[in-house]
Amino acid sequence: MNSQKGVTLIELMIAVGILAIVVAIAVPNFQSMIQNNRLTSAANETLGVFQIARSEAIRANRRVILAFNATPDITADEAHIVVFVDTDRDGTEDAGERVRSLLLSSDSLALAAVDGGGNAMTQVGFQPDGRTVNSATMTASVCDDRNRGQQLVLRASGQSRLTGAITCP
Numbered sequence: 001m002n003s004q005k006g007v008t009l010i011e012l013m014i015a016v017g018i019l020a021i022v023v024a025i026a027v028p029n030f031q032s033m034i035q036n037n038r039l040t041s042a043a044n045e046t047l048g049v050f051q052i053a054r055s056e057a058i059r060a061n062r063r064v065i066l067a068f069n070a071t072p073d074i075t076a077d078e079a080h081i082v083v084f085v086d087t088d089r090d091g092t093e094d095a096g097e098r099v100r101s102l103l104l105s106s107d108s109l110a111l112a113a114v115d116g117g118g119n120a121m122t123q124v125g126f127q128p129d130g131r132t133v134n135s136a137t138m139t140a141s142v143c144d145d146r147n148r149g150q151q152l153v154l155r156a157s158g159q160s161r162l163t164g165a166i167t168c169p
Contacts, residue, residue: 043150057126067123143168
């Protein structure tokens, strides 16, 4: 008897069809996962910059400013967040004062900061003891183009933390 081993053309076509269905279901979920990871990464990096600013104020025993820019001009060396030691206490960055800058990793991400009263903030300062200048309490939101975001809360004590996912306006 002559027995052949292998698959028929029909069996192969059924397997390819099942594979196509699985891929069609998985690809959108994978893209969503990538967008969620970018958002979480940007929020964690923003939190890290807040912590660096506070640490630098304590280490240098000087006032440190964390300035926000919602729409930076990348060609002019601007960033979403700039941290600088405010040696002359004028609230603006001068030559040689910059400690760190953060440019969010994707054009689809945006940063907004508001104080406890809901007013937009352009900067927050840290005193040499790590507390915020003028006991400022604020929230910063990192949002993407899907109106999903992560919120960061900065307390007057200078401590910052991520509060989790939010729906952006």
